[in-house]
Amino acid sequence: MAVSKDLVAASAAPMILSILAEGDSYGYAIIKRVRELSGGQMAWTDGMLYPVLHRLERQGLVESYAQTSEAGRKRKYYRLRKQGTKALAKHRDQWMLVHNALQQLWERTPCLS
Amino acid sequence: MSELDKRIEQWRTDLTTSETLGNSDIHELETHLREEIAKLTTSGLSDDEAFVVASRRLGNKPALEAEFAKAHPHRRLAHRLYWMVIGVLGYYLLLHVTSIAAWGTAWLGYAAGVRTWQHLAVVTAIVRLALFAAGSWFALRCYTSYAQSTARNVPISIRASIFLACAVLASWWIGLLPNVALDRIVPHECYTCVYSAQCWAGFGWGFMMPFLLVAALVVLSVRLKRATGQTSVVSDGKDRTRVTGEMQSRLREEIKHLTASGLSADEASLIAHHRLSDTGLPRAEFAEAPPHQLHANHLYWMVVGILGYLFVSWVGTLASSAWAWLGYAAGVRSVWLVLATGTVHVAVSFLIVVLALRRRASRAQTTVQRAWISLGVGLFAAIGIVLSWWVINSARPFLYRRLSEDGFLQIVGAWRWVGFGWTMLFPFLLAGVLIVLTMRRMPTACSR
Numbered sequence: 123m124a125v126s127k128d129l130v131a132a133s134a135a136p137m138i139l140s141i142l143a144e145g146d147s148y149g150y151a152i153i154k155r156v157r158e159l160s161g162g163q164m165a166w167t168d169g170m171l172y173p174v175l176h177r178l179e180r181q182g183l184v185e186s187y188a189q190t191s192e193a194g195r196k197r198k199y200y201r202l203r204k205q206g207t208k209a210l211a212k213h214r215d216q217w218m219l220v221h222n223a224l225q226q227l228w229e230r231t232p233c234l235s
Numbered sequence: 236m237s238e239l240d241k242r243i244e245q246w247r248t249d250l251t252t253s254e255t256l257g258n259s260d261i262h263e264l265e266t267h268l269r270e271e272i273a274k275l276t277t278s279g280l281s282d283d284e285a286f287v288v289a290s291r292r293l294g295n296k297p298a299l300e301a302e303f304a305k306a307h308p309h310r311r312l313a314h315r316l317y318w319m320v321i322g323v324l325g326y327y328l329l330l331h332v333t334s335i336a337a338w339g340t341a342w343l344g345y346a347a348g349v350r351t352w353q354h355l356a357v358v359t360a361i362v363r364l365a366l367f368a369a370g371s372w373f374a375l376r377c378y379t380s381y382a383q384s385t386a387r388n389v390p391i392s393i394r395a396s397i398f399l400a401c402a403v404l405a406s407w408w409i410g411l412l413p414n415v416a417l418d419r420i421v422p423h424e425c426y427t428c429v430y431s432a433q434c435w436a437g438f439g440w441g442f443m444m445p446f447l448l449v450a451a452l453v454v455l456s457v458r459l460k461r462a463t464g465q466t467s468v469v470s471d472g473k474d475r476t477r478v479t480g481e482m483q484s485r486l487r488e489e490i491k492h493l494t495a496s497g498l499s500a501d502e503a504s505l506i507a508h509h510r511l512s513d514t515g516l517p518r519a520e521f522a523e524a525p526p527h528q529l530h531a532n533h534l535y536w537m538v539v540g541i542l543g544y545l546f547v548s549w550v551g552t553l554a555s556s557a558w559a560w561l562g563y564a565a566g567v568r569s570v571w572l573v574l575a576t577g578t579v580h581v582a583v584s585f586l587i588v589v590l591a592l593r594r595r596a597s598r599a600q601t602t603v604q605r606a607w608i609s610l611g612v613g614l615f616a617a618i619g620i621v622l623s624w625w626v627i628n629s630a631r632p633f634l635y636r637r638l639s640e641d642g643f644l645q646i647v648g649a650w651r652w653v654g655f656g657w658t659m660l661f662p663f664l665l666a667g668v669l670i671v672l673t674m675r676r677m678p679t680a681c682s683r
């Protein structure tokens with residue numbers, strides 16, 4: 123079951139912030155981690171990750187720095203900033219709220235009979 | 236360079252023509268592409284297959300452009316502005332250089348025995364037009380090979396911007412000074428003949444150029460429409476050949492094997508069909524557009540910039556000269572008249588630019604105008620340019636007849652000083668815009 127496009131788009135920012143909260147990372151590794159976490163069910167078009175990262179960078183939630191990979195290519199790493207941690211907490215509260223509300227509704231459904 | 240590197244190079248070159256992707260973005264995407272390819276080849280795909288799968292995963296050009304435009308809303312406008320400014324500076328450099336050549340031709344022609352200014356004017360105009368065409372062609376060739384070799388969408392550095400502005404100014408002075416000097420050296424009759432030839436050649440030039448630019452605009456927009464039609468071809472894998480019978484089971488097995496190694500069903504089916512039926516892999520994911528089409532977008536905005544600049548410049552001059560007349564009638568004299576005229580000139584030009592940019596920014600989603608819109612807008616600008624130019628030039632003799640000599644000198648003096656200030660400052664203003672745009676569009680880590 124693939125996750126719908128809208129849901130993927132809505133969850134992109136909290137997902138990226140949460141992955142960066144685990145440690146600094148770069149685009150390709152972030153995509154890999156998302157695939158791993160969702161068992162390949164959250165299909166991102168890989169190129170769409172970067173505009174989201176850039177938007178987060180412009181909002182001051184993450185910052186980037188260059189580091190050379192083993193293959194000798196410059197990679198752009200992203201690091202979570204203090205503001206990003208705060209934003210992540212806010213995202214978390216909101217998602218938990220939605221999650222709890224839906225859970226309550228769905229737990230009640232079997233009692234309808 | 237391996238076959239894979241060539242394909243990646245081509246993929247990158249195609250992206251550099253995008254209006255919303257910066258060099259560092261393309262670099263970042265390329266790093267991603269290479270890592271994905273490396274991973275796919277270790278799971279058993281050939282270089283070619285890995286490239287096709289990886290570039291599909293990354294997304295096609297229009298989709299990438301649209302997403303980056305959302306993240307960087309002002310980039311498209313900044314990109315267009317950048318090429319407009321380069322267009323205007325390049326146009327002026329070429330204009331001044333050919334003007335020097337035309338001046339030389341007129342004098343040589345006179346020395347060779349052509350004594351009527353009409354004949355001299357025709358020779359001068361032809362030489363100038365030929366030189367302008369040759370210069371444009373040369374500049375285009377240099378630019379195309381440069382853009383291809385670096386595969387960057389911002390080819391001009393800060394130092395080059397300042398150099399360009401100084402070159403524009405220097406060529407203007409070089410064209411101007413000999414005329415002033417010769418006025419004092421050669422006999423009056425000879426000077427008048429050559430000077431009128433130059434003036435008439437200039438008249439033809441001012442009249443023809445806007446319409447030539449409109450023609451260029453229309454040709455480019457037609458070509459661009461065709462080019463975008465070609466590059467946005469995205470293979471969805473539906474054109475695969477039909478396979479029947481025993482092939483079917485082999486195909487199923489192959490797909491199963493490929494999905495087990497991490498490919499999605501669609502990707503696996505694409506590669507399996509390719510392997511079994513020997514059809515070529517879709518190469519149109521990022522199309523091979525010929526070089527002259529790749530950079531037609533930059534060229535289009537250069538022409539828009541030149542036409543827009545001429546329009547702003549001449550309408551501004553018209554407004555300021557009307558103001559000089561009104562100011563004189565209202566009793567403003569000498570330096571104050573110059574100041575008032577200059578302020579009106581700058582204010583009117585600025586207003587037109589701001590209005591045009593605001594209008595464009597609100598419709599920034601459309602990439603290139605259709606040919607008939609280009610034709611309409613272009614003709615409007617061209618007629619505006621020619622008309623205001625004609626009004627200004629016919630106002631001078633009219634004023635000369637109506638006013639006292641002092642009044643005429645005051646008003647024409649005010650125009651001239653404003654024009655002088657404009658010519659002196661404008662290249663640097665443009666260079667400033669170029670520098671700001673270059674800095675904005677050249678973030679860190681853009682080396683390959």
